[in-house]
Amino acid sequence: MKKKIKFSISNIENQDIKLVSKILKSGWLTHGKYTSLFEKEFSKFTGANYAVSLSSCTSGLHLSCLASDFKKGDEVIVPAQTHTATAHAVEYTGAKAILADIDFETGNLKLDEIKKKVTKKTRGIILVHMAGYPCEIQKIKKFCATKKITLLEDCAHALGTYKDKIHVGNFGKAGCFSFYPTKQITTGEGGMLITNDLRFYKKIKMLKAFGIDKDIKDRKIPGDYDVKFLGFNYRMTDFQSALGYRQLLNYNRNLKKRHQIAKRYIKNLSKINDIKMMPYSKDCSFFVFQIFSEKRNKIIKEFKKLDIGFSIHYPNSLPKMSYYKKKYNLNLANFKNAINYGNMNISLPMYPKLKNNEIDFICKNILKALEI
Secondary structure (H helix, E strand, C coil), X not given: XXXXXXXXXXXXXXXXXXXXXXXXXXXXXXXXXXXXXXXXXXXXXXXXXXXXXXXXXXXXXXXXXXXXXXXXXXXXXXECCCCHHHHHHHHHCCCEEEEEXXXXXXXXXXXXXXXXXXXXXXXXXXXECHHHCCCCHHHHXXXXXXXXXXXXEECCCCCCXXXXXXXXXXXXXXXXXXXXXXXXXXXXXXXXXXECCHHHHXXXXXXXXXXXXXXXXXXXXXXXXXXXXXXXXXXXXXXXXXXXXXHHHCHHHHHHHHHHHHHHHHHHHCCCCCCECCCCCCCCCCCCEEEECCCHHHHHHHHHHHCECCECCCCCCHHHCHHHHHHHCXXXXXXHHHHHHHHHEEEECCCCCCCHHHHHHHHHHHHHHCCC
16 A cells, blocks of 8 residues: 655644735735744743844854854864754854764764863864754753853754753753754744843844844834944845744644654554664654664665655764865764764654554554564
């Protein structure tokens, strides 16, 4: 039986589409009220003092690195197993991205690996909460404070992820979130930065809009502003903000469903020796549900035959990417966990519209692929 199951389906409702259409017809496409509403609601949801909407999570990471004053001669530690945007954000500033191996079980940086990479030039660390699982962030935060190292969080996978009842993104100087189409909520492209540092917030606000010192609502004369420093155009449109705002209002329901799906996957697959997976965690946002298998190619072959959607996060770790491998003459033997993680993981469908019989069908055909 062939049963098409998509890897990802957005949680956009008809009311959301109507609202976007209304904004498009209004002609007020940027600097509108929904940008402000989205930022305020995001701040409320995460418990952060400040939130800034952006064109992408990558732009948020870039601005975080700039606002942290990373520059040529500085080193910033990032996980070897992550999207290339994490390391690129460092490289954009002229600083050097130092790749550290990960913990294979979680996909996250651990303090022991960080300590191996710290030098006198280390100015920052960017943590990634892989697949929505929180890092051992309290230990790392304490270490950073002792060493006077700036801590940033890549929360692209982590909307709804908590550690010690605190939403991730609140532990470092800033946390950056992604609203790419496969993420928990989407604005097409887009992102959000949270911080609890007022000075940092003000700098980010200017950096995202050319370095301009006044919001449009604060200008007594149109176009009357000063440019304090070299900034960028990393703004989000108002119709994107409306789309994100509406989804965020319903996100707790979305998150609850993700947890139910994760529990069903675990129940169906937990007794299979050829598969490893993380245990259930109430702190995880379950951006995706990952399994690990040395027989991944067999699963992929079966999924393609049956039109079951899947992804891999990420098949090629950063040390294997030509840019980083050649520039820093990296030895792959130093990144065994990251490379194994890339070789073995497969991300299964995870979204509120996924039905129980579809989950069971996916699991049944994983067993079939593994000949169990």
